[in-house]
Amino acid sequence: MVYISVIISSYNRVKYLDSAISSVLNQSLDRKYYEIIVVKNFKDSHIDELIKKNNIKNVYLNEKSLSIKILKGLDIAEGEIISFLDDDDRFSERKLENVYNIFKNNKINYYHNDSIIVDDLDRLIKYRKLGISENLSSISIRKSIIDTNILKMVNRGIDLIMFLFALEYGGILEDNNKLTTYRLHNSVSHIIYNNFSEYRNFELLTLDHTIRDFQNIKYKFKSKQAIEFINAFLSSLIIKKNILLKANYKIPYLKSFIMSKYFGIRFRLEYILIVILFKINKTLTTKIISKIYEKN
DSSP: OOOEEEEEEESSOOTTHHHHHHHHHSOSSOGGGEEEEEEESOOOHHHHHHHHHTTOEEEEOOOOOHHHHHHHHHHHOOOSEEEEEETTOEEOTTHHHHHHHHHHHSOOSEEEEEEEEEOTTSOBOOOOOOOTTOOGGGEEEEGGGOOHHHHTTOSSOHHHHHHHHHHHHOOEEEEEEEEEEEEOOSSSSSOOOSSHHHHHHHHHHHHHHHHHHHHHHGGGOOSHHHHHHHHHHHHHHHHHHHHHHTOOOOOTTHHHHHHOTTSOHHHHHHHHHHHHHHHHOHHHHHHHHHHHHHHO
16 A cells, blocks of 8 residues: 655756656665656656656646646645655665654654755765755655645745644654755756856845745744744845845844744854844945855
């Protein structure tokens, strides 16, 4: 009987999909306990043959929005537990066995495992530890707590939305085992900009959409933990918008952001320092940030 449904989403990217699918096929968990669903917007003879040969559900959907792709996968998912995988990431061999045992033996609704982070050439990258609400490929969640109506209201931050569902219902487990390989690279989902100005313009547009989305869904949640998390997240977005605009908008929910246990201490301290510097000299602070960006 299928217990876990793995949803792999892909948009205009064939390069890593074979590796992603193969990592799910090569699991220590017996295949009878899990199914694979691939939602993509293209046809490829090699990938489609791999899917057909291994009895994988193949969904063609010409849609860029990740939330819509996830919703389509959820529509046909038979498993009680949903594990997500981006097309450029991979599962370790024991990932699904771990997911199976944890959900079967514990009263939890949300599970997040740690990641190995690599570049285009599979070289290890020194990078900050991803938080409990980051990286969809590290998240497994009980299907029954996913509110598809809320999912329809957003286009980005799907990993955060899944974590919000977990905060609403409780039953959260964070695991330090590195069971996902997460890829950072210049591609469709990891954009490299030519200069700070180009980055600034794109980020402002993205920030506006994200702020609007999370303000709209905030009142769909009832738990104190979920609302405080949204408040903290909105505060961090508005801090960033202030810097990019050299503006001085009031930062709501700043206390929620400072006190939030779901954002790393280093991350919070960096943002607080930026707020202080910005109060002293807006132009200088923006110049410093742009120089850091251009150097990186």
